[in-house]
Amino acid sequence: MIEDHPRVGRLQKDAVTESIVLNMGPQHPSMHGVFHMQLELSGETILAARPVIGYLHRGIEKLAEHRTYAQCMVLVDRLDYISQYCNEWAYCRAIERLARIEVPERAEWLRTMYAELVRVTSHLMWFGSVGLDLGGWTPVIYAFIPRERIFDFFEATTGSRLMPNYLRFGGVKEDVDPAEMEALHAYLAKDLIDALDEFDGLVTGNEIFLSRQRGLAPMTVDQAHAWGVTGPMLRACGSTRDLRIDTPYGVYDRLDWESCTDTRGDALARYSVRMREMRESAKMALQCIERMPAGEVRTKVARVLRPPEGEVYVRHESTRGELGFHIVSDGSPKPYRFRVRSPAFMNVSSLPHLCAGAKISEFFAIFGGIDNVMAEIDR
């Protein structure tokens, strides 16, 4: 035994090895936003990981208590700025349920279409950053091409690419220009699918990519439930939970589509679920354009809305998972309490468990699969 050798034994007794603490972020080229991760490392292996959040705290929940309900819409945009329409819709649904506002048929179709389009753009952003995290510059630049095209459509109607402020209580701000809708239909039917096929060719079939994602950071359904994980991450572990099906809203129950699930639960499953979701969402947006009935897009609502006293909680399938709005009204024009259940916050809480024992280079492969937005976590 080499340990019995007198010199080796002495060396071992004197030698002290320490783990090092590496502060990854908040300023790091691959951090998504200002996320800070304290990694305790032994060599390249992560022993423990501690997420530190709060660098982007703007106090949105408190700010909302000092604004009228309509004014809060711009704050809601700034929660998860990658899937803006989903936030707006969830907030609108909460207020509409609270104030019992009817939404016209066409507005429901428009909202569904926008939500699915924004799901495509959000997943495109995620796809690009997965490429970046794994050391390839090409995917992110390719992913921005279709994303920019869809943003052009958003801009044509709402005037803004990122912060639309488009939904209103009881409908949407304005109807879409038919010519724009026609052009978008042509784009979604062909060019977007071609682009997604190209991404599959570039990344999905890549042996290096598969070897880095397969079997990485597995998660079971029970673990996912215990950590509060929702959305594509949960569906990647075999759960079929999808609020668009479980508690239908909008016109989801009238569209032909299926929720994307996977049973493997690893990083590759999360990737595959999101990649398929993009195609499904594009399909849904196409159906919305085709079947949308004509009509009003907005009902008359009081300029200064005073919802009756009471409280409401609305669950919404955002691109990252279950987005919840809990709003308490005291009958005044301003919300008494405004609380957001952020899917990204819950999903990130699984990170320490998933990272333990992984290598530094695996950390970003895991982190990329969580697809968090710091603006929503810190609020």
Next chain:
Amino acid sequence: MNARIFLTQLLGALGLIVILGFNVIIMDWWERKLVGHIHRRPGPMHTGWHGILQPFADMLKMLSKEDIVPDRADRLFFWLGPAVAVVPAFMALAVLPLAPGFALADIGNGLFFVFAMQTIMPFGYTLIGWSGHNKWSLVGALRSAAQLISYEIPMLIVALGILLAAGSARLTDIVNAQSTVWYAVKQPIGLLIFFITAVAEMNRSPFDMPEAESELVAGIHTEYAGMKFGLVMMAEYTAMLVGSWMIVLLFLGGWHLWPLPPSPVWLVLKLYLVQSGIIWLRGTYLRLRVDTMMEMSWKYLIPASLANLMLVGVLATTFKGF
């Protein structure tokens, strides 16, 4: 050694440095342009015709930047690191021939000299990473050491196959042995392994572990700024030149392009084709994981290169003139 030979050698060495500078300028521009077009964007366009002056702008920027040395850095090694990385790369070029007999020193064991010089470079990278007193660069330095050591072994074993077939370690002889059929045709497995290991030796994507900007900020040269950073970049481009040059000499027939007459033009052409191929890899592939990469070398490349050596040995003894 008389004065005339000394003078020609001195001029040759100066010429080499000029060529090197020129190569860095070309590659800096060409990499931006090529990766740009792979990304469907034009790359630099505002500095001169199609951004041709961009490398000079880069150089001006690096020269005018403050030369920062971190407080707790090891000052001596912080200075020494880039030099240790860049000088062997320069020296390796001295024995690489451009045309028959046209090298600064066409020595009898040029093949081994190049590998010896390439072996020194990891020391430079490790020093660069270690001296900055930064955790990121330390991880990068350790990765660099592990990677370069493990990828040198299959590379050398494959080179032995060439040695066996050519019967000489003089690079000119090796190239002249390929006047009609390249070793790329005779030893395709060897070329494949040599290409992979050469890319790994150059720290180029998908093997750019020591840099790994998405994991380790900037890897080994996180703390470097100004012209010292420029030197590190220069070492990288020069390593790329040396590696590609070796691929061209050992496998792609050097200045031969049968049935056309041999000419240095072919060599330069092949050299930049190989380098463009390496840039293309960067545009297409994602980075490997560290342990997968080590696994690839020890579990697959080393056995494969040994098998290749055995195969070449059997073929060379069985068939005359293989």
